[in-house]
Structure formats: C-alpha cells, structure tokens
Amino acid sequence: MKPKVVITHWVHPEIITNLSQYCSVVANPTRETLPREEILKLAQDAEALMVFMPDRIDDAFLKACPKLKIIAGALKGYDNFDVDACTRQGVWFTIVPSLLAVPTAELTxxxxxxxxxxxxxxxxxxxxxxxxxxxxxxxxxxLANRTLGIVGMGSLGQALAQRLSSFEIDILQK
Known part of the structure; x- marks a missing residue:
C-alpha cells in the first residue's frame, strides 16, 4: 500500500501525477483554503502533508495526525508552523528558502x-x-541611469539586484 500524502492547496496536475507514482495523493482540487477541520480529517491517517502559507500546524494538529512523518512546506517562511512541536513528535518539517525570491523580484x-x-x-x-x-x-x-536602494540583500534582494542590472540602474544596498 502506498503512503498517503495530503496536499492542502491547489497544485499543478503534473505534481499530483508525479507524486501518484509513489504515493496515494489526496489533493485540494479547489483554489480555496480548506478549513483546518477539513485538513485534519484528511490528514488523520496521512504519512505526509504538503502545506502552504495559510496553513497552521501546532501540537494539537500533530497529535490528531499520529502517522505523519513529514510536513513539506511549499513556502519560504514558517511563522505559523510550530517546528519545535514537529521535532517533539518526530515529524520532519521542510521549507524551500529561495522558493519565492525570483517571482517576487520579477513582480517588484x-x-x-x-x-x-x-x-x-x-x-x-x-x-x-x-x-x-x-x-x-x-x-x-x-529606469536607465537611475538609483535604487535595496534594504536587505538576502535571496530576494540579490534576485532583484541581479535582474535590475540589465536596466543600467545604480543599486545602493544596505
């Protein structure tokens, strides 16, 4: 029997197809955030959970989902996820630190x-x-020959500066 994976938000169909080769995938087919109670119901017997920014994981959630082994965060930050609780429960918690740097730089x-x-x-x-x-x-x-200041040169600041260099902008960084 394949391990059950719950995906809490809409993802591209090819993600589900790829995961389905190895897992029994239960994915949110809508573009809406599922209520926490519904996610809990889906995840109570899951071994893996793919979460997104609106989701929240805490001790109570983990206790209600005793089979969870990993929570994969399709996000950069994790303020709404209790990583310590995951560690206590023996659940791996992952994030993608550079996930949104390039798209956010492009939007900027x-x-x-x-x-x-x-x-x-x-x-x-x-x-x-x-x-x-x-x-x-x-x-x-x-934009040519202008000056732009970037406060913070983390992954987003660096992605922004790199893309703006083609506009001949003088970048001030702090």
Missing amino acids: IGLIIGLARQMLPGDRLIRQGTFAGWQPHLYGMG
Missing part, C-alpha cells in the same frame, strides 16, 4: 516599471474611453 520590477512609466493612469484613460491620442501628461520616466 513590474511594479517599478508600472509606476515609473505611469502605466495605470494610461490604462485607466484607455479603459474609460477618454484617451484622445498622445498628450504630454503621461511621460513618466525610464
């Missing part, structure tokens, strides 16, 4: 460009039907 650059080039005001004019052709009030500014 998108926001910087959107603000610098006044993309939202321009979009608003077009959607409202009031865009009457070129006018000088949406000039904005480019």
